[in-house]
Amino acid sequence: MLPLAGIRVLDFSTLLPGPMAGLFLVEAGAEVIKIERPGTGDEMRSYSPRLGEDSANFALLNRGKRSIAIDLKAPDAVAQLTSLIERTDVLIEQFRPGVMERLGLGYAALSKINPRLIYCSITGFGQTGPRRDMAAHDLNYLALAGLLSLTGDREGTPGMPHMSIADIAAGTYPALINVLLALLQRQRTGQGCRLDISMTDNLFVLAYWGLADGFAAGAWPTAGSALTTGASPRYQIYRTADGGYLSAGPIEQRFWDVFCRLIELDEALRDDAKDPAAARAGVAARIAAYPTAHWRQVFEGQDACCAIVANLAEAVRDPHVVARKIFDRHVSAGAETIPALPVPIDAALRDSAVIKSAPRLGADSGLVGSGG
Known part of the structure; x- marks a missing residue:
């Protein structure tokens, strides 16, 4: 029995933070159903490179999930989804604050349909505050949380982080942690709750040492001034004779x-x-x-x-990585397969299926209105 067997998740999110959280949940045994726009679906489906009909990115993030295509602006959308909502444990969404409410799918409305519902909202700045409606991306959250300033050279010019730090470390992981905590709390109380996941808020924990220096000693770190920002010869990246x-x-x-x-x-x-x-x-x-x-x-x-310093191609072929078998599972799309994302769930808690497919858009739309 997998730890999340019997848990149903409705995932209204797109792109990265929410879908990756849903991936972790499905790998631990939950049933995760994507709610997608008819015709185009999750924007990540359109990315390149392709794997089958959709993108390889989409396949990696949505392995093992199901898909319902429904126009959420249709007058009867809520009515069509009601039977599913009644039988859902967790809802994930990452629209700007107020969008789900305008669609009739806000927490206040859905908690009346299902008081046990755990409703997880992932946004850049949270549900309240002066920036709640601001359009932004990962780089902007890092800038506003002060982390980007610490990536610079000794002249202070910030470096470009080439990975989605805020989306994953401050969006996906906090969402997953809070969903699991909420499920534990619901076992005791029988009640669901609203989770407000702000990626900018959650970035500050990554700068714990800088906060300690600043709050306790007034020594706020800058690029090139602290142990881990370039001041010390003991924590550096050094160039070799041949450019490595x-x-x-x-x-x-x-x-x-x-x-x-x-x-x-x-x-x-x-x-x-x-x-x-x-x-x-x-x-x-x-x-x-x-x-x-x-x-x-x-x-x-x-x-x-x-x-x-290894490049990514070298890293995935490293003997240690191969010995750990972290890329032994695969995701399929049609006749094509690639190694699946090595999600951070121990093998004892993870579905053992070696190959799972990514969902075709709307493949499970028959669940709508059926109570399935």
């Missing part, structure tokens, strides 16, 4: 001693507290003197907290 990169994190003294010995750093620079900039430059010169393969061999099996 070494990620070096020998923060603790025992690791730093090993690191300095392995790269043969000048003894005068090993007490980096005296002149961090000089030590940083000295380490950079040593790493730049030899190619990537040399440093890979030097640090192999050593306790120095160092790793060569």
Whole structure:
């Protein structure tokens, strides 16, 4: 018996945060039904590259789900969905605040139909506050939460994060955590609840150390000024002679001693507290003197907290990743398959099916009005 067997989820969300939360839930045994726009469906279906009729992105995020196509603006949309809502445990939506209410699908209305409903709203800024209606994307949330300012070089120019940090770390994961907590609470009370997931709010936890420095000591970190933002030679990315990169994190003294010995750093620079900039430059010169393969061999099996920077293609073929079998499951779309997203659910709690398909748009629309 999977932990979420018997739990039904209606997912009104599109693109990334909500669909990924739904993916985690379906992999743990829940029945997840996507509510999609007729004709086009989830915008993610249109992305490239293609896998079958839809995009590979869509397939990865919607493995094992079902799909209902319905025009939510139709006068009878709520009536068509009522029988499903009565038998639903969790609803996920990520429209701007007020949209679901205008459609007649707000929490106040649906909780009267189903008092046990857990209603999870994912937005950029939450259901209240002066920015609640502001249009924004991942990069904007990072900017407003202060995190983007910490990615810069020592001149302070912010770096471009090439992954969806806010969507996943501050949207998907908090949504999943709160849904699971709400299900536990409902076991005790019999009542559902409204969950307000603000991606910008939830980003602040990622800067816990900066908040500690700022609130307790008034030492608000900036790019290049703190241990993990570029000030220290002990937490840096160094370029090798052939254009590769070494990620070096020998923060603790025992690791730093090993690191300095392995790269043969000048003894005068090993007490980096005296002149961090000089030590940083000295380490950079040593790493730049030899190619990537040399440093890979030097640090192999050593306790120095160092790793060569891999590209994504190299990372998925790494012997450790292969041994862990994290890409052994697959998602199919028609006759095509690709490795499934390795969701962070332990094998003991996850559906063991090796291959699951992504849903065709509207394939389960027969559930509407049937009470199925």
